[in-house]
Amino acid sequence: MIVSIREKLIGRVLLIALMLITLVPFVAIFTTALAPAGTYPSGITWPSHPQWHNFVNAFNAANMGKLLWSSVLIVLGVVPASLLxxxxxxxxxxxxxxxxxxxVYLLIVLGLTLPFEGIITPLYYQVRDFGLLNTRWAIILPLIALFMPFSVLWMRAHFVNVPEELSEAASLDGANTWQLFWRVHVPLAKPALSSLAILLFLWTWNQFLLAIVLVDDPGKRTMAGALGAFQGQYGTDIPTLCAGALLIMAPTIVIFIIFQRRFAAALLQGSVKG
Structure with missing residues (x-):
């Protein structure tokens, strides 16, 4: 199919516009994070005296070193189990x-319609009855369950597109179902698994609601739970809050940039069969 110059130009303009729409909020947060503490900047303006120490203050105020370790433990508890x-x-x-x-698959897909906010109250009482409140398990176990509908849908889409000839050839060579799964299908599923792992990492790392409702100890929450540390009794320090938000987003941005090619490859997988 031949693409005209006009279509290419329109596509590039739309991409640039979309990129600007995406970057403007980040630029606004960044410039606000450099403003003097206690001020309320309006609009996107570069401060005359950037306060770079706001990032250090935010890191110390929210005790992010401890939260970083807690987030790593939660991610290690959620992502491998969900992938398996x-x-x-x-x-x-x-x-x-x-x-x-x-x-059964229809029931699992229906789980995609359940928002976290709609089940947080019964989930709280269920976790309390299990005696898991104020522990990291109160975040890990519900997240594994809540991520399952999307994760199963994602992986099923991959296995449906695997050519039958590969499985038939392995069966003729004497492979049983378990060997067929581990030696043939799982290696072929690495792109889908890696992209799903990225998504699960991003969602787990940025989990805020469950961490705030089910865990009272700030040191056992995710990094996103550190945002509550900037809310005072009489107001909120906006520059420090923005600095903390950028620190929390930094690992997810780095991970996505590193693995973006693999993520894009998994999204395109199955679009061409042959």
């Missing part, structure tokens, strides 16, 4: 297709 359950369930729904799999 998702790849096994995706293989079952996408390749094995046992009796009744369509109905």
């Amino acid at each position: 359950f998702a790849v096994m369930a995706g293989f079952a729904f996408g390749y094995l297709r046992p009796p009744g799999h369509r109905f």
Whole structure:
């Protein structure tokens, strides 16, 4: 298909406009973070005397060193378990297709319609009855369950697109179902798994609601839970809050930049079959 010069120009203009719309909020937060503490800057203006120490103050005020370690523990508890359950369930729904799999898969997909805010109250009482309140398990276990619908949907989409010829060839060579899963399908699923791992990491790292509601100890929350440390009794220090928000976003931005090619490859996987 031949793309005209006009279409290319329109596409580039739209991409530039979208990029500007995405970057403007970050620029506004960055310039605000450099303003003097206690002020309320309006608009995007570069301060005459940038207060770079606001980032140090935000790091110390929220005790982010401790929260960083807590976030790493929560991510290590959520992401590997979610990937394991998702790849096994995706293989079952996408390749094995046992009796009744369509109905069960429909129930799992319906889980995508459940917002965190709509189930936070019953979830609180359930976690309390299990005796897990104010522990990291109160964040880890619900997140694994809440991430399952999307994770299973993501992995099933990959296994459905795997050519049947590969599985048939492995079966003819004597591979059983377990060997077929680990030696054939899982290696082929690495792009989908890596991109899903990136998404789960981003969502877990930025989890705020569950960390605030289910955990009272600030040292056991995620990094996003540190935002509450800047809310005082009589007001909020906006520059320090913006500096803290940038520090919290920094790891997720770095991870996405490093793995963006793999993420894009997984999104395009299955668009071309042959």
